[in-house]
Amino acid sequence: MPKKIIKKGKKKRKPKKPSERWKKYKLDGDKVQKTAKFCPRCGSGIFLAESKNKDRIYCGRCHYTEFLLKPKPKEKPKEEKKSEKKK
Numbered sequence: 001m002p003k004k005i006i007k008k009g010k011k012k013r014k015p016k017k018p019s020e021r022w023k024k025y026k027l028d029g030d031k032v033q034k035t036a037k038f039c040p041r042c043g044s045g046i047f048l049a050e051s052k053n054k055d056r057i058y059c060g061r062c063h064y065t066e067f068l069l070k071p072k073p074k075e076k077p078k079e080e081k082k083s084e085k086k087k
């Protein structure tokens with residue numbers, strides 16, 4: 001009896017996700033605005049990715065990480081009101 005050759009199923013390759021770099025740009029009229037920061041180490045063209053918690057941004061190339069300081073919740077004084085009168 002010849003040994004049965006069990007063919008292993010080919011591993012399915014997961015399609016790579018595109019970096020979606022274009023999403024970092026925003027069109028404002030005829031001007032292009034960047035919504036993400038460039039990496040200071042790699043220079044322009046390399047975007048800093050936002051972490052899940054959105055408390056830091058990092059560069060996927062050189063692993064430069066920048067911590068985003070969360071703005072402290074301001075206590076709004078209720079007494080102050082804008083003295084704008086609408087007509």
Ligand SMILES: [Zn+2]
Binds near residue numbers: 040059061064
């Ligand atoms: Zn970098």
